[in-house]
Amino acid sequence: MKGYGETIKQIRISKGYTQKHVAAHLLTQGAYSKFENNNTEINLGTMHGILQRLGIPFDEFYYIQNGYQYSQRDEIIIQFYRVNTHDEVLLEGLWKKCQHYLKENKDDLQINHIATILDGLIILAKTNDLEQAKTIVEPVWYDLSKHNQLFVTELYMLTTILFLFPLPTVLQIKQFILRHITMYENFQNVSRLHIHLLMNITFLLMRNKNYAKARTEILNTIILCKKENDFALLGICYIRKGICLNRLGLVGEKWIRKGRNLLNVLEQSTLLETIEQDMKRF
Template sequence: MNINLGNTIKLIRENKGLTQAYISDKILTQGNYSKFENLNLDIGGASLIAILNKLELSLEEFLFIKNNFTITERNSIIHKFHSLTYNDRKGLINLLNDIEKYSRRKNDFLIESIEKICKSLLIFIKTKDIENARIGINSIWTHLSKRNHLYISDIYLLNSILFFFPLQTGREIIKYLLRGIDKYKNFKDIEKMKINCLLNFSIFLIKNREYKDALIYIENAISMCKLYKYYSKITVCYIRKGICLNQINRECKSGLFWINKGFNLLKEMDETDLIIQLKDEIERLNYK
């Protein structure tokens, strides 16, 4: 039994001014509910979710409250990984240090996969040897490719390792990713995740000089950014659109138009860090 579970529920219920009878109605008998709050009865997951619905709490918010209004050590690692820029050497090292301190990382596929990805990214940053960097994360794709259904954590993992693979494997991964994402239609922040996948695959295609194909994914991302008003993301789309147009037709000036439009919008939004990152991206790819 988790000794804090019932106590936390009781404190929230009392703070909201709700009765045991209201919370337990059609879930548990009031007597059993009282035993649960007083740590004398375990309840099943379905009952817990039903109680949280009565309390108007998501499971995520409840766990945050239960952990004294902080995220757990494990969730902190996951959150940092989701927020990480993959060429951020310092951020990768800090995240690996957090993972090293996390005592329960063994036999945790997600945390162990994040650790492998961070190490592979650092190898690539240091050596630029993508085949050597790929060795550490091949097992992640092998494992996830056998699943009938991708979960949100799987989508984050695959999106982060996409560019390590050869072109044909990358095409397989993006199709697999987009099918998985489509099952989560209307789920929290899934549109942003899809845009991230489209943009990651676009830069993967650009690096492989598949500019016309990249443009298709970029235009799709632009449509989504406009629909959901993701303005910082649309600037990335515009700049990569310009890169593709420049490479498709060197004589055409429209590519420079889109690059300038993206950077001008970033300046208006005072996105200094993103401006530096995208200028570095253009420089590294020799698309001046």
């Protein structure tokens, strides 16, 4: 892995900038030259100024600095954001990555929490035992509930395990999550996080036969899915909307067909199989 200065030099030359241009009002050209040659360090504020001048955000800089790939830790977190909680193979693959990382970084609490959540989800995928899965992930909720502020990865953790808890606890966790989501309203990926939160709430309301409330949550989720162009989750919402309408004595078949067709067009066969199981349950 290159030094920070060396990576900055690579980016500067690629953009055709001089040292004088990048260093202006931030460092003397001599100090800047030493930094590029990895002979000195600079503070975070100066680094931020240099990256702004180069037009490179911090996350892209670290990606470049790491050889145009994510670090092992970043890769785990990114995959966790995207993981299908019903796909046992993907869950086990990510769990193994966590264990490999934790061999050298056993005190990383965040990755330990993710590994614990994956443990619970794998048990659920294998046995469909909600109680056992809940028992495994409960320590994560107890730990995070003590925090005064949650950050994006912690919010994803809670959203992922939400459906394992009884409804009264879920509604408590929901308010806890929403209180923190508002602080990240315009941050990347948070709209998708909000969608997953509502999806899990919807599932739990349907499991508790509260189809009227579930329908309301689904309508809100459909609006967010369209805004984010998340058509796979939109397909699930249509199917759930149809189920709720049917259970309320209304006509829901057209929405179920619409959702199935959408998932088929997107070639989401595994996801459709999972939703078919939900349909049998309800």
